[in-house]
Amino acid sequence: DQQVKQNSPSLSVQEGRISILNCDYTNSMFDYFLWYKKYPAEGPTFLISISSIKDKNEDGRFTVFLNKSAKHLSLHIVPSQPGDSAVYFCAASAFNNNDMRFGAGTRLTVKP
Amino acid sequence: DVKVTQSSRYLVKRTGEKVFLECVQDMDHENMFWYRQDPGLGLRLIYFSYDVKMKEKGDIPEGYSVSREKKERFSLILESASTNQTSMYLCASRRATETQYFGPGTRLLVL
Numbered sequence: 001d002q003q004v005k006q007n008s009p010s011l012s013v014q015e016g017r018i019s020i021l022n023c024d025y026t027n028s029m030f031d032y033f034l035w036y037k038k039y040p041a042e043g044p045t046f047l048i049s050i051s052s053i054k055d056k057n058e059d060g061r062f063t064v065f066l067n068k069s070a071k072h073l074s075l076h077i078v079p080s081q082p083g084d085s086a087v088y089f090c091a092a093s094a095f096n097n098n099d100m101r102f103g104a105g106t107r108l109t110v111k112p
Numbered sequence: 113d114v115k116v117t118q119s120s121r122y123l124v125k126r127t128g129e130k131v132f133l134e135c136v137q138d139m140d141h142e143n144m145f146w147y148r149q150d151p152g153l154g155l156r157l158i159y160f161s162y163d164v165k166m167k168e169k170g171d172i173p174e175g176y177s178v179s180r181e182k183k184e185r186f187s188l189i190l191e192s193a194s195t196n197q198t199s200m201y202l203c204a205s206r207r208a209t210e211t212q213y214f215g216p217g218t219r220l221l222v223l
Contacts, residue, residue, distance in 0.1 A: 006154070009152065034211065034212075036214075041121075041216075041217070041219075042216055042217070043116070043202055043204075043214030043215050043216045043217050044155070044202070044214045045214070046211045046212070046213070049211065089154060089155060091155075091212075099145070099157055099160050099168070099170065100145070100157075100212055101157070102147070102154050102155035102156075102157075103154050104152055104153055104154035105154045105155075
């Protein structure tokens with residue numbers, strides 16, 4: 001049973017436009033959420049995170065929004081660049097719980 | 113900078129072979145993890161360890177075992193490799209409530 005779901009396997013956007021990647025979770029104990037970016041033949045790298053006490057966290061072109069009541073988070077990339085083309089994984093963990101759960105990933109393609 | 117290294121980038125093994133995947137981290141992290149990545153399924157947790165000699169099953173432990181004799185090293189063992197274990201294997205480590213850092217991955221092909 002997947003506790004973290006990314007329902008869109010792929011997304012294609014034009015360079016300069018906004019990319020919005022979505023993630024839903026089912027476990028109400030999750031209180032820390034992360035986005036990872038993965039290029040082919042490399043391990044995932046941490047991009048941005050948010051704890052459940054916040055509803056927004058911004059880092060440059062990347063913003064993560066958290067809607068706890070809907071158990072939904074999203075990653076906004078503005079403006080999108082061709083170098084952002086990668087697979088993005090949403091992840092979640094619970095306080096005092098050592099493991100972390102990942103979604104299936106969304107492949108983002110940013111076209112020049 | 114945190115460094116997580118994996119012993120091999122690519123491995124080809126035959127069905128029935130015993131396979132060892134090694135992972136080493138250099139930041140004294142308590143927690144270490146093994147995932148496999150498959151298309152459409154994302155990262156699935158196989159096993160994790162929160163201390164030396166401690167291990168916990170993840171979502172898909174069948175056909176795998178692990179060993180953590182030293183804090184910096186976490187090994188994944190395929191007791192008898194099968195073709196459905198062909199995958200990308202990713203090791204990760206982190207402190208208790210911090211970001212998880214991943215190794216570069218091992219792409220395993222079982223023939």
